[in-house]
Amino acid sequence: MTPDRLEAEGRFDSFDNGKVLFGKKKYRLPAMGWNSWNAFGSGNTEELTKAMADKFIELGLDKLGYKYIVLDDGCYKDQRVDGRLSNEDGKFPGGFRALSDYIHSKGLKFGMYNDIGTNLCAGAEVGTCGHEKEDAENYLEWGVDFLKVDNCYYLWDNATFSNPENARYTFAPNIRGIRIGAEEFPVIYGVHDGGEVSLAGIELTGERASREEDYITGIGTFDGTGPEASPVGLRSSELVFVVNADRDMDTTLCVNYASGKREGVGAWLQVAVGDEYYWDDFLDETPSEGDFIWSREISIKLKKGENRIRLMNHRRQENTLNSYARLLKKLNRLAPDNDIIYSACEWGKTQPQNWAYKVCDSWRILNDITFRVGRDGDPGVGTWTGDYTTSVATQYSKAVIMDEFAGLDKGWNDPDMMMIGMNGLNDVQNKTHMTMWCMMNSPLMLGLDLRRVHKGDTLYNIIANEDAISLNQDSLGIQAKRVFSSLAAKEPDKEYIRDIDRVDILCKPLSGNRFALSFINVSEKDTDKTYTIKLCDLKKALGDWIYKCDKYLVKDIWTGETTENETGEFSVNGLAACDNVTFIVSPASPVEMK
Numbered sequence: 001m002t003p004d005r006l007e008a009e010g011r012f013d014s015f016d017n018g019k020v021l022f023g024k025k026k027y028r029l030p031a032m033g034w035n036s037w038n039a040f041g042s043g044n045t046e047e048l049t050k051a052m053a054d055k056f057i058e059l060g061l062d063k064l065g066y067k068y069i070v071l072d073d074g075c076y077k078d079q080r081v082d083g084r085l086s087n088e089d090g091k092f093p094g095g096f097r098a099l100s101d102y103i104h105s106k107g108l109k110f111g112m113y114n115d116i117g118t119n120l121c122a123g124a125e126v127g128t129c130g131h132e133k134e135d136a137e138n139y140l141e142w143g144v145d146f147l148k149v150d151n152c153y154y155l156w157d158n159a160t161f162s163n164p165e166n167a168r169y170t171f172a173p174n175i176r177g178i179r180i181g182a183e184e185f186p187v188i189y190g191v192h193d194g195g196e197v198s199l200a201g202i203e204l205t206g207e208r209a210s211r212e213e214d215y216i217t218g219i220g221t222f223d224g225t226g227p228e229a230s231p232v233g234l235r236s237s238e239l240v241f242v243v244n245a246d247r248d249m250d251t252t253l254c255v256n257y258a259s260g261k262r263e264g265v266g267a268w269l270q271v272a273v274g275d276e277y278y279w280d281d282f283l284d285e286t287p288s289e290g291d292f293i294w295s296r297e298i299s300i301k302l303k304k305g306e307n308r309i310r311l312m313n314h315r316r317q318e319n320t321l322n323s324y325a326r327l328l329k330k331l332n333r334l335a336p337d338n339d340i341i342y343s344a345c346e347w348g349k350t351q352p353q354n355w356a357y358k359v360c361d362s363w364r365i366l367n368d369i370t371f372r373v374g375r376d377g378d379p380g381v382g383t384w385t386g387d388y389t390t391s392v393a394t395q396y397s398k399a400v401i402m403d404e405f406a407g408l409d410k411g412w413n414d415p416d417m418m419m420i421g422m423n424g425l426n427d428v429q430n431k432t433h434m435t436m437w438c439m440m441n442s443p444l445m446l447g448l449d450l451r452r453v454h455k456g457d458t459l460y461n462i463i464a465n466e467d468a469i470s471l472n473q474d475s476l477g478i479q480a481k482r483v484f485s486s487l488a489a490k491e492p493d494k495e496y497i498r499d500i501d502r503v504d505i506l507c508k509p510l511s512g513n514r515f516a517l518s519f520i521n522v523s524e525k526d527t528d529k530t531y532t533i534k535l536c537d538l539k540k541a542l543g544d545w546i547y548k549c550d551k552y553l554v555k556d557i558w559t560g561e562t563t564e565n566e567t568g569e570f571s572v573n574g575l576a577a578c579d580n581v582t583f584i585v586s587p588a589s590p591v592e593m594k
Contacts, residue, residue, distance in 0.1 A: 003155075003169065003319045004322050010321055010358075011277075011314070012317060015317070015358075016354075019358065021358045029473050029475075030362070032066045033069060033109070034066065034070065034445065035070040035417050036070065037072035037417065038422065041074065041373040045092065048376060049071060054106075061463070061464065064469055065473055067109045068108070068146045068341070070113070075092055075096075085126055085134075097143065110145050115127040116327075116346075118153045121153075127152075127153060128326075129154075132329075133330050136334055140334055140335050149345060151320070156319040157316055158262075159349060167261060167263045170316035171260075172219035172239075172268065173259040176258075176292050178256065178309065185241060187214065196245060196249065197245050197302065199241065204216065204240075205237055215292070219311065219313055220264070220313045221237075222236075224365075225347045226367065227398060230401075231353055232496065236351075239310075241311070245307060247304050253271065253299075254298070255283070255311065257286070257295060268315055269313060270312045271300070273308065273310070284296075316350050321356075324346075327342075343363075343364075344363040347366060347367045348367070357405075367388070368416060369389065370419055376449075379449060380419075381424040382423070382424045384578055392425070392429065397500070400506070401495065403493065413440065413479070418437055419448075421447075421453065431558060432520060432579060436520065439471055439480040439508050439516065439582070441477065471510070471584075474511055480518065483506065485497055503531055503575060507533075514547075514584060514587070516582060517533065521578060521579050523577060523578070527575050529574065531572050533569070551565065551566045552585050553588045557582045570585070
């Protein structure tokens with residue numbers, strides 16, 4: 001089985017053209033709701049789900065904008081029945097349509113889960129791969145309003161629980177040179193005179209690939225599952241031979257290569273001259289990564305003058321985009337007016353910030369925020385910091401510099417469900433967790449057992465803070481930009497800083513000529529320093545989104561205190577560990593400052 005051939009709009013070259021695929025809807029604010037995974041893992045049941053829907057109404061969360069009740073993994077039978085998805089009888093005896101009706105009867109919306117692979121992450125062999133039409137029919141029949149779609153057991157990448165050798169699809173082989181006609185150009189050449197064709201230079205784009213002694217390796221796309229690599233910048237690499245031809249010609253290209261089956265070295269190669277693709281398939285397997293052979297001849301066309309011969313593999317992103325697009329395509333052909341929210345849970349593996357806006361409303365930016373999920377009566381464990389992705393600070397540190405990828409016309413970076421209310425996080429950390437997700441326009445998906453919450457208690461006052469929610473749901477739909485970090489060298493909005501011993505300042509444009517400022521102590525240590533940001537710095541970072549006037553009203557969203565500011569300087573004196581001070585700044589006067 002091989003991946004589908006991609007149409008032009010699904011290729012890497014089209015990622016930044018702004019065009020969506022298959023009727024993907026635009027201009028939706030971040031989703032708000034509850035997901036079963038952090039609270040109950042695979043142990044969620046019909047009874048628990050109804051209890052959560054009841055608590056939504058009891059707590060008035062629906063009136064605050066929380067809408068979606070989402071079933072995560074563990075709700076289906078382990079195998080398809082006559083090719084169809086079906087409810088796990090013990091956990092969901094009434095069936096999904098009846099549960100959907102119950103949730104809808106309360107004015108809420110119903111969500112479900114699946115996977116683009118063959119299996120779900122918990123193992124059930126009911127992934128959507130090859131069953132997109134049947135599954136789309138079922139989801140529409142069940143009245144589903146939200147789909148979270150995972151990335152386990154994926155056939156064309158070494159994703160979670162997939163065969164590690166599937167990396168052969170997602171990386172090019174090691175490449176030592178090319179032959180055009182009879183003229184050979186090793187990668188050790190920079191410039192080389194030939195006959196009809198001469199080498200004018202060799203380029204290595206992006207940061208993924210690297211040069212070894214006499215060959216190039218790592219031609220492909222960074223795996224973004226873990227926190228190691230920045231999301232900003234060109235995440236894929238190409239090897240480009242710049243050649244000059246003395247006339248227009250039809251000729252042949254051979255590649256000197258050695259294939260592999262692991263992260264960084266594969267067997268799939270894409271060959272293009274400029275934007276024209278000539279090869280997109282496996283090359284013959286070599287005995288080892290060090291045994292270089294010449295490929296078969298590939299027919300190409302060169303034009304007179306300069307030609308850019310691109311050797312590459314963008315299939316990590318292209319295949320995943322295509323797989324997510326297949327389900328959307330079926331849903332929108334069956335019901336073009338459906339209003340289903342489509343959430344890609346592929347953990348940032350394929351750098352979805354580059355492509356997911358074409359088909360999805362949000363996209364996960366890292367692996368799970370916690371692996372210690374709860375069960376009925378056990379709240380599970382969340383952490384502020386950790387070595388991998390499992391913490392508030394790790395998810396935040398990546399998402400906070402991803403504002404350029406989000407927006408009403410695109411969708412939203414998703415640093416995973418919130419851990420507010422799980423063990424391991426104190427009240428201050430929960431409050432800052434909420435602030436971070438609201439400022440970053442992340443989907444606000446609660447992950448706690450709502451039976452632990454009572455109206456007016458500390459947990460309620462955090463998740464029900466109307467000022468915080470208003471930041472996330474503001475009609476402008478602009479993710480906050482980090483305008484200052486105590487550890488940034490030059491560009492706080494782009495520098496990927498994993499050291500949490502820092503203070504960040506975020507600014508978020510809001511409707512009505514307002515903006516929000518959040519001073520966040522990411523560190524687990526108190527600081528007694530004073531941090532100040534000037535209006536001129538905000539204006540420089542955010543341009544016309546920052547409205548200049550004589551006087552501002554400054555409201556602290558967590559204390560409710562409102563003060564006046566006439567200086568255009570905003571300061572916070574000291575911050576407790578993991579704490580934040582967040583203001584909504586509104587013009588008190590329309591007079592333009594000089």
